[in-house]
Amino acid sequence: MAEDARHAGARLTAADRALLLRLLNTPTAGPLETGGDTRAVRLWEAGRLYAAAATESGMTVVRHAAPPAPELHRDDVPALVQEAAADPAFLACQPSLVLRLGPPGLPRSDTVMLNVHLDTVGGWWTPSFDGVRFSGRGAIDAKGPAVAVLAGIRAARAAEPALGSRTGVLVQAVAGEEGGAMGTFGTRYLVEQGLTGRLNLFCEPTGHRYLPRATAAMTACVRVRGDDAVDDHPEAGHNATVLLGFLSHHLATYLPARAHGARVCVAGLHTGDRHNKVYGSGRLLLNIAYTDRDSGRAAEAALRETLREGLAAFRRSAQGHPSLARTAHDADAVTSLHWLKRGLPALNGPAGDATWAGQLLEQHCGLARWPAHEPAFTCDALWMSDVPGTYTAVLGPGSLDTNRAHADGEYATLAELDRYAGEVADVLVAFTRVASDPRGRPDPRPTHAWKGATP
Numbered sequence: 149m150a151e152d153a154r155h156a157g158a159r160l161t162a163a164d165r166a167l168l169l170r171l172l173n174t175p176t177a178g179p180l181e182t183g184g185d186t187r188a189v190r191l192w193e194a195g196r197l198y199a200a201a202a203t204e205s206g207m208t209v210v211r212h213a214a215p216p217a218p219e220l221h222r223d224d225v226p227a228l229v230q231e232a233a234a235d236p237a238f239l240a241c242q243p244s245l246v247l248r249l250g251p252p253g254l255p256r257s258d259t260v261m262l263n264v265h266l267d268t269v270g271g272w273w274t275p276s277f278d279g280v281r282f283s284g285r286g287a288i289d290a291k292g293p294a295v296a297v298l299a300g301i302r303a304a305r306a307a308e309p310a311l312g313s314r315t316g317v318l319v320q321a322v323a324g325e326e327g328g329a330m331g332t333f334g335t336r337y338l339v340e341q342g343l344t345g346r347l348n349l350f351c352e353p354t355g356h357r358y359l360p361r362a363t364a365a366m367t368a369c370v371r372v373r374g375d376d377a378v379d380d381h382p383e384a385g386h387n388a389t390v391l392l393g394f395l396s397h398h399l400a401t402y403l404p405a406r407a408h409g410a411r412v413c414v415a416g417l418h419t420g421d422r423h424n425k426v427y428g429s430g431r432l433l434l435n436i437a438y439t440d441r442d443s444g445r446a447a448e449a450a451l452r453e454t455l456r457e458g459l460a461a462f463r464r465s466a467q468g469h470p471s472l473a474r475t476a477h478d479a480d481a482v483t484s485l486h487w488l489k490r491g492l493p494a495l496n497g498p499a500g501d502a503t504w505a506g507q508l509l510e511q512h513c514g515l516a517r518w519p520a521h522e523p524a525f526t527c528d529a530l531w532m533s534d535v536p537g538t539y540t541a542v543l544g545p546g547s548l549d550t551n552r553a554h555a556d557g558e559y560a561t562l563a564e565l566d567r568y569a570g571e572v573a574d575v576l577v578a579f580t581r582v583a584s585d586p587r588g589r590p591d592p593r594p595t596h597a598w599k600g601a602t603p
Contacts, residue, residue, distance in 0.1 A: 158303035172275035172284030180327025250316025259345035265325035300572025331528035374428035398458035409443030
């Protein structure tokens with residue numbers, strides 16, 4: 149079918165467009181993105197706006213709150229989150245919202261869960277809509293898709309009366325996805341409370357392809373703690389700048405080939421800003437994304453070994469230089485490896501039979517699968533990795549690069565959001581018809597029949 153015909157029944161209404169502009173005009177970057185300022189975070193307000201629109205379509209609020217404080221003190225919570233949690237306002241200003249369509253007693257097997265995040269990265273400008281394109285922080289990641297989800301639910305319910313009675317929908321509109329929080333106090337808590345479905349879709353930009361994988365990431369810090377020196381006598385101290393610079397090159401050169409199944413990013417290096425001082429202390433950050441726990445553990449071991457080799461290589465190359473002699477001699481003693489984030493799960497496909505999900509998404513909804521050779525990315529979907537009897541995929545409009553997610557000028561086109569609303573509606577209608585058949589087979593009516601025709 150032509151694109152316009154396929155999605156004619158699930159377009160954003162004028163009210164949807166107004167809601168999106170209000171959400172874009174409500175700053176929701178969390179404290180990890182704004183330097184710790186909790187007063188400027190308006191996630192409560194954004195959640196109430198979103199809930200009000202959802203309840204007009206028959207959804208009910210299941211929960212609108214932050215998780216208990218102990219959730220932030222688990223071993224796998226990133227160090228920066230645990231440090232920020234010392235301020236009680238950090239958690240209090242970042243609630244997550246859960247909405248339900250259908251009776252509360254419906255089992256997971258008859259439920260679809262859709263996860264969107266209302267928090268954004270930092271950087272804000274006045275949002276706009278020119279009739280074609282929404283511009284503003286969160287337009288594609290992920291306030292625009294969040295509004296499209298509501299439009300899709302509304303259209304699907306109008307087309308299939310069994311949706312909301314025989315089958316239900318949960319919407320998680322979470323905080324704590326951005327800023328390196330990794331969903332540890334948003335999505336994870338809701339998943340562990342059982343607020344999931346048999347089919348779970350995470351709304352992130354995938355170019356309208358469904359991606360049944362999500363990498364996890366760990367952050368390592370190589371720290372040097374030595375003695376400073378003045379520029380007139382650099383040999384008197386430890387030169388952390390030279391040592392960390394050498395190690396950054398060594399790690400960037402050798403670690404990627406050894407960290408099988410992982411992607412290595414040698415990132416920030418900092419010692420100091422003055423020109424007339426030798427800094428004896430500093431740190432080097434590395435981010436390592438991995439596809440499963442085994443590759444994560446292997447990458448940890450590879451980093452430790454490559455770091456040891458790098459220190460040995462530095463000693464050999466620097467020991468003959470008078471200004472670096474002390475640094476070379478003490479390199480092992482002043483250098484240490486710390487983990488700011490590790491131990492997170494990765495989503496690497498369902499544990500059981502997923503044939504039904506592939507048939508539903510591809511054959512009955514016309515969705516394309518993310519190519520196997522293209523790497524996945526990190527998002528909150530990773531928290532579904534250990535939930536039995538479920539299928540999870542990432543699905544959304546646009547792309548992180550093209551639509552400038554996390555960058556100035558972030559945007560989403562109305563056509564992309566309309567198409568996504570139609571895809572959400574397709575999935576919900578198809579899922580309901582599968583669930584309504586006692587043999588687990590879809591209703592013989594075509595999934596798209598409701599778009600412009602009487603089902």
